[in-house]
Amino acid sequence: MNQTSSLEDKINSPLVDAKERFNLIMQLAKEFRPFPISPEIEENGMPERFLSYATDAIDWALKNGTESQLASARRFLIDYYCYARDIESFTTLANEMVKSDNFATLQDKHFVYLKLGEVYKDTGFIKRYIELAPIQFEVGRKLKLKDSHAHEEFNHIALAYYNLKDYRESIIYFKKSLKKLKDEERPFAAASISNNIGLSFSKCQNKDSAKVYFNNALKILENANATKEGFGTRSYKDHFKNVIKTNISLLDIHTKQYDQIIRDVQAELRTAIEQRERTTEIQAYNKLGRLFYLKKEYSNALKNLNLGESKFLMGSDNQLRLENWKWKSKCLLALGYIDEGESLSEQREKLEDSIASTKIKQTARIASVLYEVDKKNSQLEAQNMSIQLLNSKNRNKNLILVFGSIGLIGLFSFVVLIRSRNSAIQKQQMNEDYSRKLIQAQEEEKTRLARDLHDSVGQQLTLIKRKASNNNFDDLTILAQEVLEEVRTISKGLYPANLKQLGLSESIEQLLYDLDEENDAFFSVEVDNINGYLNEEESLNFYRFIQEAINNVVKHSNAKTVILNISVNNDKIKVLIKDNGKGFGNVNYKLKNSLGLKTMAERIAILKGTFQINSRPGAGTLIKAKIPIL
Structure with a gap:
C-alpha cells in the first residue's frame, strides 16, 4: 500500500508530464492485477478515484498513444468495472475490445473473453457465450493455462446449458467433450464428464441411458488417479464413487426402496465430510431430508435438513437453501406445525422471487447493452417491426x-x-x-x-x-x-399403464407421489383399497377425475397443503379433495365455463355419481364426489 501511495503521489504531481503520468497509471494498474486479489478489493472494489485514472489514461492514449497503449488503458478500466461489479459498463467496454480485437497481451485477451463469457452464462445469453468460448480456450491453450484443454471448451458450454435446464443440448456438448478426451490419458476427467451425461439423461427422465453413463463412469474410475489429475487426495476417488452410486440409486426412487438409497447417500455424506466438500455435504443432507420425508419419518427428515441448513454461508448457497426449505416446510406441515411450515414456505417464496427479480433485472440490463452493441442492425429490425405491424x-x-x-x-x-x-x-x-x-x-x-x-x-x-x-x-x-x-x-x-400393473388405488397413490416430488405443497394422502369396485372403463374415468382435480390444485391454487381422502362407505366410494389455496368465487359460473371442471363433472356423471365444489376467495377449495357401487 505504501508503494501505491507513492505512485499516486507521482501521478498527481504537477511536475509529471502527460506521457509519464500515463506510464505511472499503467504501473498502478499492474499493482492491482495479481490474482487472487486482496480480500479488501474483492469486497469493496477499487478506490473510486481509480476510475478517473483509467479514463484519463484512455483519453491520453486516444490522442497521443499507440494501439497497444490504448488497449492497456482499457484493460485497467475493465479491471475497475469488474471489481466494482458494474456489469453494464464492463459488458459495453468488453464488447468494444472484442470487436476491435485490440489487446495489449494474450493474458488480457483471455481475461476479457473469460469474464465476458461468465456474464453471458449468468444472464442466459448462451449463444453469445458459445461464440466467445472457442477463442477463449484457444488463447488459453497458447498461454498453456490449466483447464484450457480442448475438451474443457465443450464441457463449459455443456455446463452452461445444464444450468439453463436445457439438458438435451448439455448432453450433446458433454459427449463432444468426452470424445475429445479419448486422445488424452485423463480417466478421472472422463469419469466426471460421463457422470454429467448421466445426470443430464436423468433430468430428461431417460433412466436407462443415465445408468449406462453412470456405470461407465464407475468403470473408468477403476484406472483413475485423483492426485495425478489434480482432483485432490487419493481418497477422493472413493468419494466420487459414492457420489455416482447415489446418482444410480436415486434413479429408482419411484420403487420406494428408500433404505438402500439412504445408505448410499449416507456413504456420500461421510466421504464429503472427510474431503471437506461443503456443497456436496449440504446436498447430501438435503437428499436425506427428502428421503426420510418420503418414508414419512418427518422428525429424521427435519434433523438432516437442519444439519444441512447449518452449513449455509451468509448471502450464498441460495439454490441449496431453496431446496432445503422446500422439504423442511413440508416436514413442518406434516408434523402439524402449520404456522411454522407456512411461514418457512413464505420465506422460500420471497427468496425465490428475490433471486428471480435480480436475474431478470440483470438480464434486462445486459440485453439493453447488447442492443446498443448491435445497433447497426436496428434498421433491419425496424423494417421487420413494420412488417409485423402491417401484418398485425x-x-x-x-x-x-x-x-x-x-x-x-x-x-x-x-x-x-x-x-x-x-x-x-x-x-x-x-x-x-x-x-x-x-x-x-x-x-x-x-x-x-x-x-x-x-x-x-x-x-x-x-x-x-x-x-x-x-x-x-x-x-x-x-x-x-x-x-x-x-x-x-x-x-x-x-394411457396410465399403472392402472393395469398396480391397480386403481396404487396408481392414484403413485400419481400423488410424483406430484409431491415435483411441488412444494404438502400432500396428505389416504386411499382405501378400491380395486375391484369399478370396471376398466370406470377405473380410467375415476383416475382421470382425480388427476384433473389435483392438477388444477397444483396449477392454480398456490396451496401449501393438499388433502386427498378416498374411502369406501357402505355402497359408495367417497372422494374428498381439500386445499388451503387462494380459492375462487362464483362456483356455478366456474362449473359452466371452466373446461377442466366441466370435464370432471362429466366423468363423475358417467360414473352415475354426484359432484360438489365449495370455494371462497382466500379460503381454499373443497371438492366432494360420491360414486355408487354394487
Missing part, C-alpha cells in the same frame, strides 16, 4: 370481420334459441350424452394410440437397440434408447 393491422381487420360475422351468427342463434325454448331441456340432455360419448371416444383413441406405440413402435425400437448393441454401435444404441424413452413417455401420457 391486417390481422385486426380480419378479426373485425370475423367478430362481425360471429356477432351476426350470435344474433341469429339468439332468435333460434328463443324459438326453440321448449326443446332446451331435451337439447341439454343430448349435449350431456354427446359430452360423455366424446370423453369415451377420446379415451378409446388414446388407449389405442398408447397400445400401438408400445406394442409396435416400442418393439421395433427395442429390436434396433439390441442389434446396435450387439454390433457395438454405441451412439446408435443410445439414440435408440432415447427415442424409446420418448415413446414410453408419450404412451404413458396417453
Whole structure:
C-alpha cells in the first residue's frame, strides 16, 4: 500500500508530464492485477478515484498513444468495472475490445473473453457465450493455462446449458467433450464428464441411458488417479464413487426402496465430510431430508435438513437453501406445525422471487447493452417491426370481420334459441350424452394410440437397440434408447399403464407421489383399497377425475397443503379433495365455463355419481364426489 501511495503521489504531481503520468497509471494498474486479489478489493472494489485514472489514461492514449497503449488503458478500466461489479459498463467496454480485437497481451485477451463469457452464462445469453468460448480456450491453450484443454471448451458450454435446464443440448456438448478426451490419458476427467451425461439423461427422465453413463463412469474410475489429475487426495476417488452410486440409486426412487438409497447417500455424506466438500455435504443432507420425508419419518427428515441448513454461508448457497426449505416446510406441515411450515414456505417464496427479480433485472440490463452493441442492425429490425405491424393491422381487420360475422351468427342463434325454448331441456340432455360419448371416444383413441406405440413402435425400437448393441454401435444404441424413452413417455401420457400393473388405488397413490416430488405443497394422502369396485372403463374415468382435480390444485391454487381422502362407505366410494389455496368465487359460473371442471363433472356423471365444489376467495377449495357401487 505504501508503494501505491507513492505512485499516486507521482501521478498527481504537477511536475509529471502527460506521457509519464500515463506510464505511472499503467504501473498502478499492474499493482492491482495479481490474482487472487486482496480480500479488501474483492469486497469493496477499487478506490473510486481509480476510475478517473483509467479514463484519463484512455483519453491520453486516444490522442497521443499507440494501439497497444490504448488497449492497456482499457484493460485497467475493465479491471475497475469488474471489481466494482458494474456489469453494464464492463459488458459495453468488453464488447468494444472484442470487436476491435485490440489487446495489449494474450493474458488480457483471455481475461476479457473469460469474464465476458461468465456474464453471458449468468444472464442466459448462451449463444453469445458459445461464440466467445472457442477463442477463449484457444488463447488459453497458447498461454498453456490449466483447464484450457480442448475438451474443457465443450464441457463449459455443456455446463452452461445444464444450468439453463436445457439438458438435451448439455448432453450433446458433454459427449463432444468426452470424445475429445479419448486422445488424452485423463480417466478421472472422463469419469466426471460421463457422470454429467448421466445426470443430464436423468433430468430428461431417460433412466436407462443415465445408468449406462453412470456405470461407465464407475468403470473408468477403476484406472483413475485423483492426485495425478489434480482432483485432490487419493481418497477422493472413493468419494466420487459414492457420489455416482447415489446418482444410480436415486434413479429408482419411484420403487420406494428408500433404505438402500439412504445408505448410499449416507456413504456420500461421510466421504464429503472427510474431503471437506461443503456443497456436496449440504446436498447430501438435503437428499436425506427428502428421503426420510418420503418414508414419512418427518422428525429424521427435519434433523438432516437442519444439519444441512447449518452449513449455509451468509448471502450464498441460495439454490441449496431453496431446496432445503422446500422439504423442511413440508416436514413442518406434516408434523402439524402449520404456522411454522407456512411461514418457512413464505420465506422460500420471497427468496425465490428475490433471486428471480435480480436475474431478470440483470438480464434486462445486459440485453439493453447488447442492443446498443448491435445497433447497426436496428434498421433491419425496424423494417421487420413494420412488417409485423402491417401484418398485425391486417390481422385486426380480419378479426373485425370475423367478430362481425360471429356477432351476426350470435344474433341469429339468439332468435333460434328463443324459438326453440321448449326443446332446451331435451337439447341439454343430448349435449350431456354427446359430452360423455366424446370423453369415451377420446379415451378409446388414446388407449389405442398408447397400445400401438408400445406394442409396435416400442418393439421395433427395442429390436434396433439390441442389434446396435450387439454390433457395438454405441451412439446408435443410445439414440435408440432415447427415442424409446420418448415413446414410453408419450404412451404413458396417453394411457396410465399403472392402472393395469398396480391397480386403481396404487396408481392414484403413485400419481400423488410424483406430484409431491415435483411441488412444494404438502400432500396428505389416504386411499382405501378400491380395486375391484369399478370396471376398466370406470377405473380410467375415476383416475382421470382425480388427476384433473389435483392438477388444477397444483396449477392454480398456490396451496401449501393438499388433502386427498378416498374411502369406501357402505355402497359408495367417497372422494374428498381439500386445499388451503387462494380459492375462487362464483362456483356455478366456474362449473359452466371452466373446461377442466366441466370435464370432471362429466366423468363423475358417467360414473352415475354426484359432484360438489365449495370455494371462497382466500379460503381454499373443497371438492366432494360420491360414486355408487354394487
